[in-house]
Amino acid sequence: MRTYRDCLPCFLDQALRAGRMATEDEAKIKRLLDEVGAMLRDIPLESTPPETGRLIYKKVREITGQLDPYKHIKSESTEKALTLYPSLKKKVEKSNDRLLTAVRIAIAGNVIDFGVNRDFDIEEEIDETLKKDFAVCDYGKFKKYLDKAKEVLYIGDNAGESVFDKILIEEMKKPVTYVVRGVPIINDATYEDAVQAGIDKVATIVSSWTDAPGTLLKTCSAEFKELYNISKFTISKGQGNYEALSNEKRPIFFLLKAKCHVIAGDLGVNEGDIILKGINV
């Protein structure tokens, strides 16, 4: 997805939130906003938003000296999600279509996103997402691809959300490689977050080694790119990965909630809609 003009004020907003998470030093936060503001003129609208996100969070690290401002909040999110795990499993067990319920749960987990919004009620969100109609639903194709797949490449998004991903991984009953970010970026899941979520029990965890808040292929390791290029069934979670991969030529299924009006517009849906969209399938 390209960068829209509406992304520009949002970049500054993200810098402000990340800056506040990293430091209480008001002068540093002001400097951060000044520098991100001055960066705007160098952002080509043809680039994807995670390319800019990457530069913003690099600035946050440089100016505040904090490498992982969301560390504590990520761990808390995972803990909270783990307490919900038994009830989520029950929802799957009681449902008519276990796989679809697990897909919905995986999307509901995507609301755990401090990059977009800090205010959410996860339990309310799950209940809403379990009932809500999909705005795009390529579930038929999803099942077909899953049936044929020897293995699944599952690109994770936020910490905490990984617990919800585990539910879907368990229902897919195929070998899964779960992809995490290489370095801490916002609240995106890294290796240790995925392990805390118990993903290591159900999948092989690999890092894409990107330092962007989305799987920006040009910043990923050669090993990851090879995995990606041979994958016949890739699942991509969340907005950042959608932004980075939506113009790719490989078959990918995007599972996300459209949490901002720009992404909703790009997808041709309404803000708040849930999406299971396959491309090149």
Add this chain to the structure above:
Amino acid sequence: MRTYRDCLPCFLDQALRAGRMATEDEAKIKRLLDEVGAMLRDIPLESTPPETGRLIYKKVREITGQLDPYKHIKSESTEKALTLYPSLKKKVEKSNDRLLTAVRIAIAGNVIDFGVNRDFDIEEEIDETLKKDFAVCDYGKFKKYLDKAKEVLYIGDNAGESVFDKILIEEMKKPVTYVVRGVPIINDATYEDAVQAGIDKVATIVSSWTDAPGTLLKTCSAEFKELYNISKFTISKGQGNYEALSNEKRPIFFLLKAKCHVIAGDLGVNEGDIILKGINV
């Protein structure tokens, strides 16, 4: 009110909205955002937000060549408000406290604000504002000051809102000088907007000659400053005027709805709260 860090992303957002109102030329909008972004480092947090607003809308004019992008929408707002006028008068007539109802109506009119938000339902807003509790209510002092006043200096805010101000002016039963902006800035009321609203029938309209989206005294004419400095009873409508005048030493009654969390925080109230606050009284 000083500039808070949260104002900085909002400045960019305002530039985007005003740019879109002024032009469809995407390259110009990008240039506008780039230049406003680069301006951020020169904004002292000690300055008031309208000081920056003034520079932003100056950039909008320079880059798009549009001197009054909100002209059409202002006129439409006033027309719409005028159709509501008879029912607003009835609400006053049926109420137990005509003056207080007129104050509430004047505050409800403050929701007509394209600088902050384009989405509102004015009729719903009026009904809500007529019932809502005030978060700050210096109505007792307001009445006392009004009783003693020989004349009222009434600083208007947005076009359309002026029709609601007319209701309050009619209830105050004192000579009123109604203050408008000197040049078009966002949807703020200028001389012709006030006349369209019928203010000329109930008050003397004067311009403060500011080109800021708030009564920034250092940008006002000497004549206006003289009026302001001798006024014993000044009413200031809306956020922009609050931002510009909240640290003044003159007696002022602020009538507004706190439409953003920064102003709400500055006032010690919640977003969405309505306020009748007297300072130096």
